[in-house]
Structure formats: C-alpha cells, structure tokens
Amino acid sequence: xxxxxxxxxxxxxxxxxxxxxxxxxxxxxxxxxxxxxxxxxxxxxxxxxxxxxxxxxxxxxxxxxxxxxxxxxxxxxxxxxxxxxxxxxxxxxxxxxxxxxxxxxxxxxxxxxxxxxxxxxxxxxxxxxxxxxxxxxxxxxxxxxxxxxxxxxxxxxxxxxxxxxxxxxxxxxxxxxxxxxxxxxxxxxxxxxxxxxxxx
Amino acid sequence: xxxxxxxxxxxxxxxxxxxxxxxxxxxxxxxxxxxxxxxxxxxxxxxxxxxxxxxxxxxxxxxxxxxxxxxxxxxxxxxxxxxxxxxxxxxxxxxxxxxxxxxxxxxxxxxxxxxxxxxxxxxxxxxxxxxxxxxxxxxxxxxxxxxxxxxxxxxxxxxxxxxxxxxxxxxxxxxxxxxxxxxxxxxxxxxxxxxxxxxxxxxxxxxxxxxxxxxxxxxxxxxxxxxxxxxxxxxxxxxxxxxxxxxxxxxxxxxxx
Numbered sequence: 194x195x196x197x198x199x200x201x202x203x204x205x206x207x208x209x210x211x212x213x214x215x216x217x218x219x220x221x222x223x224x225x226x227x228x229x230x231x232x233x234x235x236x237x238x239x240x241x242x243x244x245x246x247x248x249x250x251x252x253x254x255x256x257x258x259x260x261x262x263x264x265x266x267x268x269x270x271x272x273x274x275x276x277x278x279x280x281x282x283x284x285x286x287x288x289x290x291x292x293x294x295x296x297x298x299x300x301x302x303x304x305x306x307x308x309x310x311x312x313x314x315x316x317x318x319x320x321x322x323x324x325x326x327x328x329x330x331x332x333x334x335x336x337x338x339x340x341x342x343x344x345x346x347x348x349x350x351x352x353x354x355x356x357x358x359x360x361x362x363x364x365x366x367x368x369x370x371x372x373x374x375x376x377x378x379x380x381x382x383x384x385x386x387x388x389x390x391x392x393x
Numbered sequence: 394x395x396x397x398x399x400x401x402x403x404x405x406x407x408x409x410x411x412x413x414x415x416x417x418x419x420x421x422x423x424x425x426x427x428x429x430x431x432x433x434x435x436x437x438x439x440x441x442x443x444x445x446x447x448x449x450x451x452x453x454x455x456x457x458x459x460x461x462x463x464x465x466x467x468x469x470x471x472x473x474x475x476x477x478x479x480x481x482x483x484x485x486x487x488x489x490x491x492x493x494x495x496x497x498x499x500x501x502x503x504x505x506x507x508x509x510x511x512x513x514x515x516x517x518x519x520x521x522x523x524x525x526x527x528x529x530x531x532x533x534x535x536x537x538x539x540x541x542x543x544x545x546x547x548x549x550x551x552x553x554x555x556x557x558x559x560x561x562x563x564x565x566x567x568x569x570x571x572x573x574x575x576x577x578x579x580x581x582x583x584x585x586x587x588x589x590x591x592x593x594x595x596x597x598x599x600x601x602x603x604x605x606x607x608x609x610x611x612x613x614x615x616x617x618x619x620x621x622x623x624x625x626x627x628x629x630x631x632x633x634x635x636x637x638x639x640x641x642x643x644x645x646x647x648x649x650x
Contacts, residue, residue, distance in 0.1 A: 195493070195618045197635040199500030207424045207498065207639035208614050209606045211588040212435075214573065216519040220511030220537040221575060247438035260581050262457050272465030279470045282479065295462030317455025324458050326584050331435030333426040333605050335586060337458070353453075358446055381439050391445040392458060392582040392640055 210334040215254055217328075222256070222299040223275045225286030229259065229296040229310035232289040236264045239374040240340055240367060241307035244300050244327065247382030251304020254330045257379070259296045259308055259340075261323035266314030269294035312342065312373075320345070320352035322365075327379055337390040340377045341366045354390075361388050396434075396563040398599055404432040405604045412607040424611045424639065432601035434562050450582065450641045458581045459643055464507040464541060474540040476510075476552040484534035486515025486553035488629035491617065494546040495576060496635060497583065497642040502546025509539040509575040510550060517556030517570075526558050551629060557596055569596035569603060576636060579643035589634050590616045 198204040213221070230237040244255040262268045274293040276285040287293070298306045313321040322339040341349060343366050349355055355362040364387045367375035380387050408430065416422060428440035450459055472478050477488060495503040513519050513536060516528040520535050536555075540548050555570045571588040578584070590603065594616075597603055606612040614637075623631025 195614060195616060195634045196620075197494070197496060197500070197637060199496065202500065205496065205498060205500040205637055206611070206614065208585065208587055208636045209425050209611050210585060210639075211426070211573075211602060211605075211615070212433075213575075213586050214588075216513075216521040216524055217511060217573065218523075219519075219521050219535070220573070221509060247442075250438075252439070258584075260457060260462055268457055268460045270463050272463040273467055274462065274464070276467045277470050277473070282470050282473070293462060313457075316457060317453045319453070319456070322457075324581055326581065328586055329439055331433070331437075331439035333428050333430060333433070333436055333440075333602075335584060336428075336441065337582075354446070354448065361443075382442055386441055386443050388443070389441050389445050390448055392448050392450050 212330055212333050213256060213328040215330045217256065218254070218299060222297060223286065224284040226275070226297040227306070227308040228287065229292070229294065229308055231292055234311060236312045237309055237373065238312045238342070239307060239309050240323065240377055241305065241374070242376050242378040243304045244306065244329070244379045245304065245381065249383070252300055252329050253302045253304050255300045255304070255306070256328040257298045257300070257306050258326040259298075259310060259323050260326070261294055261310060261313040262316055263292055263294065264312050264314045266316045315348070318353055320348045320355065325379070332381070336381070337392070338379065338387050339365055339390070340375070342375060343367065343369050358388050364388050398563060398565050401432050401563050401601055402599070405601060408432065409604070409607050423608050426605035426607075430601065430605040433605055459641065461506070461577050461579055461581050461583070461643065464577070466541065468507065469539050469541055474538050474548070474550050476534065476536060476538045476550065479535055480533040482533040484514070484531050484553050486534075488551065489554050490549065490551050490623050490625055490629045490631045491572065491589070491634060492547065492549040492623050492631070493634040493636060495542045495548060496546055496637045497578060498637065498639065499642070501642070502542070502544070503578050503638065504542055504544055504546055506542050506577045506579075507539060508542060508548045510537070510552075510572050512536045512552065512555040512572040513558055515553050515556050517558030528556070528558065554591070554630070562601060567596050567599065569594040569600050574636065576638060578638040578640070580641060582640035583638035583642060585636070585638050588615065591632070592616055592619055
C-alpha cells in the first residue's frame with residue numbers, strides 16, 4: 194500500500210526509516226557542505242570532532258548534518274546550500290555571501306568531521322545551540338542531538354534540555370579550544386554516550 | 394564459525410515473534426525499525442543504549458528544529474531527476490519512472506522540498522570507489538538524482554531498475570533491489586532517509602535491513618506499487634510510491650513555497 198489515502202488520518206502512517214548504507218558518499222556530500230559561514234564573517238566558528246561507536250572506534254562512514262540560526266537567532270529561509278551549475282551539472286557550492294544555516298559533512302577515513310558556521314544566537318527559552326542529525330551505515334534511524342557552546346554558564350544553566358539531562362549535559366556542550374574552535378565528539382553508544390533526542 | 398543465512402533467518406524470526414507477542418499483549422505498533430536490530434550486524438555497536446530524551450515541541454515554537462533548511466531551483470539542474478540522461482550514452486537496463494507525493498503526518502503535501510536519490514546500476518553495482526562487488530560499472534549511469542517537490546508535494550524520477558547485490562552481513566547475503574531516498578520536511582524534525590523497494594521481491598524474507606521493520610504493514614509502506622498509468626508508452630515501467638514524514642511538522646506553513 195504505497196498510495197496513501199489522505200482522506201482519513203488513520204491511513205496516513207509514517208514511512209519507516211532505513212540506514213544510509215555505505216555507498217551514499219558519491220550522492221549526498223557536496224562541495225562546500227562544511228563551509229556554512231559566509232566568507233570572512235566575523236562571527237564564524239569552527240566545530241569539529243569524531244563520531245565514535247560503542248567500542249570507541251571512529252566511524253569513517255558517518256554523515257553529519259548541522260542546522261542552526263544566525264548570530265541574531267534568526268532562522269534562514271535562504272536556499273542555495275548546494276547550488277549547481279546548469280551547464281555541467283556539477284556542484285558549485287555556496288556563493289560565500291548568503292547564510293543558509295544548513296550543512297552536510299561526511300566523516301573522513303579517521304572518523305573526523307568539521308564545519309565552519311556562524312555562532313548561533315538564542316531562540317525562545319533555549320541557550321544557543323546547533324541542531325545535529327547523524328546518519329551512518331548500521332544506524333537504522335538517524336539520531337538528533339544538539340551542540341551547545343560553552344562560555345555563558347548562566348545561560349546554559351537555564352536551558353530546559355540541559356537542566357533535564359543532569360550529568361549527561363556535558364555530552365551536549367562542546368569544548369572550547371580557543372580561536373573560535375569547538376570540539377564536539379558524537380558517541381553513539383557506551384561510556385559518555387551522547388544525549389540523543391526525539392521530538393514529539 | 395561462518396554466519397549463514399539460516400542463522401540470520403532464525404534471528405529474524407525470533408525478533409518478529411517477540412514483536413508480535415508484544416503487540417498482541419497491548420504494546421504499541423512500531424512504525425520505525427529498532428536501532429538495535431542484531432540480525433543487521435552493523436547496528437550492534439552503532440545504536441544508543443540510553444533512551445532518547447523527548448522534546449515536547451508544542452512547548453516551544455521557537456525551536457530551530459521546527460524549521461527546515463530551504464532548497465530551491467538553483468540547488469538542482471533541470472535534468473537532475475532523469476538519471477538516464479546524465480552521460481553521453483544510454484545506460485543499460487530496464488527504464489523505470491518512479492513518482493509519488495511527499496506528505497506530512499496530517500496528509501498535507503510537503504511543497505518545494507528536496508528529494509535526493511541514489512542507487513546501484515542494473516547489474517547491482519554502485520558507482521562508489523569502495524564498492525568492489527564483481528559486477529560491471531555502466532559508464533552511462535551514475536545513479537544519483539534530486540528534485541524539488543511541486544505544489545502537490547509530487548516528485549518524479551526517470552531511472553534504471555537497480556539490480557540486487559551481495560553484501561557481507563553473512564554468507565550469501567543479498568540486498569533486494571532498492572533506491573535510496575533522502576527527504577526534508579517543513580521541519581528538521583521530519584528528516585528522513587530510507588529505501589524504496591519493488592513489489593514481490595523474493596529477497597525480502599532474507600534481508601535483515603528490510604526485516605528490521607518488524608511490523609508487516611509498516612514494511613509494506615517501503616514497497617512501491619506498479620502503476621500502469623505511470624508507465625510511459627515505448628519507454629518505461631511506472632512505479633508509485635508516496636512518502637509520509639514522521640515527526641512534528643512546522644507550526645506554520647509558508648504559503649507559496
């Protein structure tokens with residue numbers, strides 16, 4: 194039954210998720226996927242880290258998507274993250290001027306990823322954060338988490354999610370490495386397992 | 394000892410029996426696969442053991458996850474949804490047309506959003522350097538496409554029927570033919586990556602990935618329907634596949650997007 198009858202809600206049931214598998218690498222990643230910040234923007238930060246499995250081994254085939262607001266807390270409605278060349282069909286990438294807020298990064302063979310984006314501003318009752326969606330071979334349903342940035346302890350202490358997760362909050366707060374660079378490892382399982390989210 | 398199909402069959406049967414017993418005793422129907430599904434060996438070390446932390450999105454409409462990244466016409470080219478026209482020659486295989494609608498949990502169309510696909514060629518080989526399955530590459534087929542949904546949430550791809558292929562989960566493991574799909578909704582919470590299958594594939598019972606969806610009705614939602622009205626005379630076979638995104642939608646819809 195793959196024609197969905199939308200006339201009654203009980204017929205509208207979700208399509209199940211599946212793993213991205215091992216071979217998305219020539220399809221989903223695109224040039225400049227990790228360079229989300231407009232060139233030379235003074236509020237640019239670098240976030241980076243490893244994606245690790247339950248044995249502590251890095252994943253060379255994980256895909257990380259980041260989604261965040263601009264420094265004023267405004268959510269971008271600008272397209273053009275993966276602009277393409279109508280002549281050759283190749284990826285042109287971003288234009289270096291507009292901020293789309295979204296990026297996609299494949300881990301390298303060491304299981305490491307990085308992105309340069311704008312420092313997110315606060316929205317609603319939350320401390321500033323970047324939303325993260327993780328995909329991998331072996332992961333049947335993607336995982337959501339958040340990257341909070343350290344610095345303002347009072348703001349972090351008032352965040353509703355960080356308050357709820359108790360001692361595990363440290364897995365959601367990146368480490369400040371100076372020069373606007375922040376380290377954020379994603380541990381899928383085991384000791385120091387990252388807090389993952391579901392949205393109701 | 395080599396892990397055989399018979400071993401995996403037993404594990405799949407046990408998972409299904411446990412699920413059906415649970416539902417019979419009042420447990421909720423599961424629309425999604427479990428992340429810890431041991432018959433798919435790669436899942437064993439790659440799923441969290443702590444429960445997910447639930448966020449009630451109705452309490453804070455300002456959450457960035459309730460918005461979605463935007464995609465537009467400059468993110469695709471005009472023939473990106475025709476995988477048979479990306480090279481100078483014709484790809485080998487049976488041409489197919491795959492079409493359907495992208496919907497949210499309320500049955501509303503998701504308009505102007507990005508749908509990406511990738512797949513093996515007709516011989517069951519991906520154009521990926523790490524793929525070393527001994528089947529021919531097709532110089533006229535890459536197997537990657539993308540499109541933006543129309544005002545009805547509709548999408549349409551022209552491509553080649555992918556072949557089944559072996560993998561190394563266990564001895565003699567074969568994946569049923571499928572096309573990988575990646576979708577965005579009106580909210581980032583609705584993000585979905587999945588695989589579309591073809592009707593009556595004999596490999597379904599043996600494949601731990603499709604069987605990771607233990608609910609029979611949910612699993613059927615991954616299988617396209619042959620639709621003669623989508624077949625193009627003298628050209629292609631037609632398949633219909635509607636997609637319903639899980640998760641809360643945006644609290645408002647931008648008109649005209």
